[in-house]
Amino acid sequence: MIPESQIRAQLPHTLREIDLPDLGQLYRGKVRDNYGRGDRIVMVTTDRISAFDHVLGTIPFKGEVLSRLTLFWFDKVKDIAPTHLLDSPDPSVMVVKKAKALPVEIVIRGYITGSLWRDYQAEKAGAYGIEWPRGLRKDQRFDEAIITPSTKAEYGKHDEPISEKEILAQRLVTPEVWREATQVAKRLFARGQEWASSRGLILVDTKYEMGIADGKLTVIDEIHTPDSSRYWVASGYEDRFARGVDQEMLDKENVRQWLIKEHGFSGHGKPPALTDDVRVMLASKYIEVFEKLTGQAFESKVGDVAVRIRQNLKAKGYL
Ligand SMILES: Nc1ncnc2c1ncn2[C@@H]1O[C@H](COP(=O)(O)OP(=O)(O)OP(=O)(O)O)[C@@H](O)[C@H]1O
Ligand SMILES: [Mg+2]
Incomplete structure (x- = not known):
């Protein structure tokens, strides 16, 4: 190091x-x-x-x-x-x-944490059109990875949660491209989780951007980075989950937690200067x-x- x-x-x-x-x-x-x-x-x-x-x-x-x-x-x-x-x-x-970028971002999650956990707790996780099981606990693993798409907002605007049904109803993406994109996302995420696990890490969730280039569905932007993904240290996961304490995070969540805990900042008003x-x-x-x-x-x-x-x-x- x-x-x-x-x-x-x-x-x-x-x-x-x-x-x-x-x-x-x-x-x-x-x-x-x-x-x-x-x-x-x-x-x-x-x-x-x-x-x-x-x-x-x-x-x-x-x-x-x-x-x-x-x-x-x-x-x-x-x-x-x-x-x-x-x-x-x-x-x-x-x-x-x-x-030509799809106007939606494909967020895929293996665990319930972060904004989804906050929305789930507040019973505000309805926008994805997913029937959430009751009684989930913070940082709990899903049996199967779940896709929670968001709109890709223009510069300066916030991305918003959206359901698969709305994506198709608003014709943001054709059904064929959507099916392919979600299948690709699942395979990418499985590959990512497998590799991370072999390196002592958990790939918790991530966001993919895809587009059409040369007539083919193409992975664009960045992938599996600590800006676009959450990573936890695998060895402490079970114990921390059982005790209900935060996971050891190796991603951008560290700065979000600093903003929230030290400055009460979660997006509204002027952000504090980083030390x-x-x-x-x-x-x-x-x-x-x-x-x-x-x-x-x-x-x-x-x-x-x-x-x-x-x-x-x-x-x-x-x-
Ligand atoms: N191959 C590509 N073709 C077209 N656009 C792309 C491609 N790869 C990435 N992009 C776009 O380029 C931009 C990359 O810049 P950056 O990651 O800083 O943007 P961002 O802040 O995440 O998003 P925003 O565009 O909302 O500011 C993003 O808008 C992304 O969607
Ligand atoms: Mg980006």
Whole structure:
């Protein structure tokens, strides 16, 4: 594990955003700076962190961890469905096929926790059109993974829960594509859970984005990262579940919990500034999950990320 002093030393060098107008039209998401031209997008995963749909600041090495983990997972699942990946000229950059994105995100869950647990407890989990069994406990495993889709809101708006029935009734996705997308999601998630389990982790839930590229249903965006997924440490699960205490989490939930517990912030009003300690804490969780999943040591140089990206893009002929 990279020493904490190195994570701290990276604090002033994180990548907030990058201007690469020569690469095409910019679409700046909460986390990625996407430069699109023709049928490809140069997708730069910055170090920005968002929670409750607010961009809070940056986390050292985060863009690199997310991008490298997505590459790792794309390789692990390439027999299940095509992915949008074309090239990765820098550890924080993927060049991808532009897809026509489905207007829904496919969230799939192996356990009841997080927002679903809060909604279930408050008897507000009806929007998914699922008959929830009674008497579930926080962090309990489902017998079978459950898909709880959400709409893909435009920039600045919140994604909303939606049922399969509504997706089809509103013709957001055709029945054929929906059937294929949910089957692919189940297979991806099973593969992810199996691998995570072999590495001492639980892949709790995750979110997939899919689109149509070259006429085929394609996995786009990121997969199985600690931004888009929950990961728990497997060894303590049963004991913690039995005692009713929170699981050991290696994902973005750590910063959500900090926001809620230290600042009472859960999305309304102005978010608090992240302290350097919480930035370092989250970076070390992300690096830990990277190392556990890949079995590789995370090595990266302290230094300006934007400078490195420009150098790599030049060397590979993109700039
Ligand atoms: N292959 C692709 N083709 C088209 N769009 C894609 C592709 N892969 C990812 N995207 C889109 O690019 C954007 C990636 O940026 P980012 O992850 O920062 O966005 P976000 O904050 O999650 O979402 P939002 O777009 O709501 O801000 C997302 O809107 C995602 O849906
Ligand atoms: Mg995203």
